[in-house]
Amino acid sequence: MVKSLCRSSVVGLVLVMVAVPAARAASDGPxxxxxxxxxxxxxxxxxxxxxxxxxxxxxxxxxxxxxxxxxxxxxxxxxxxxxxxxxxxxxxxxxxxxxxxxxxxxxxxxxxxxxxxxxx
Incomplete structure (x- = not known):
């Protein structure tokens, strides 16, 4: 159970780390x-x-x-x-x-x- 929670937390963190720069890149420059x-x-x-x-x-x-x-x-x-x-x-x-x-x-x-x- 703990391993599963840790894994889902890591996956969630990775998704946030990918989504934030992608959202910023979607604008017309920095x-x-x-x-x-x-x-x-x-x-x-x-x-x-x-x-x-x-x-x-x-x-x-x-x-x-x-x-x-x-x-x-x-x-x-x-x-x-x-x-x-x-x-x-x-x-x-x-x-x-x-x-x-x-x-x-x-x-x-x-x-x-x-x-x-x-x-x-």
Whole structure:
């Protein structure tokens, strides 16, 4: 009985280990645009406009700090996934020093790339 329970637990664990990466791979690259949008709104939205929705207004601080509108900035063909990753890992004098883990970076990049309107 114990052997059977252990075996079924191992099989269940293996299935979870296979299913999670497969679900992530089913997206269009690393990161979740849905989670990335929420993170971007929470982390960047105080200073930057981060959504194309018609009701989205630039944050009050954007004018004071001259923080770029990210929905417009993402139109630049020079803003690539690699450029975003580099930018997110570099400190900037006028921005807070935000530390993101790899998954948060993937999610934010995935969301920002959707603002381009095309595929990544």
């Amino acid at each position: 990161g979740s645009p849905g989670y990335g949008r929420q993170l971007t709104e929470d982390i960047c939205g105080e200073c930057h406009r981060v959504s194309k929705t018609p009701t989205a207004k630039p944050p009050p601080m954007q004018e004071d700090l001259a923080a770029p509108d990210l929905t417009e900035r993402m139109r630049d063909p020079g803003i690539t996934e690699l450029a975003l990753r580099s930018y997110l890992q570099t400190s900037h004098p006028v921005m807070p020093n935000i530390r993101l883990n790899a998954e948060e970076t993937d999610d934010i990049v995935a969301y920002l790339m959707t603002l381009k309107g095309g595929s990544r």
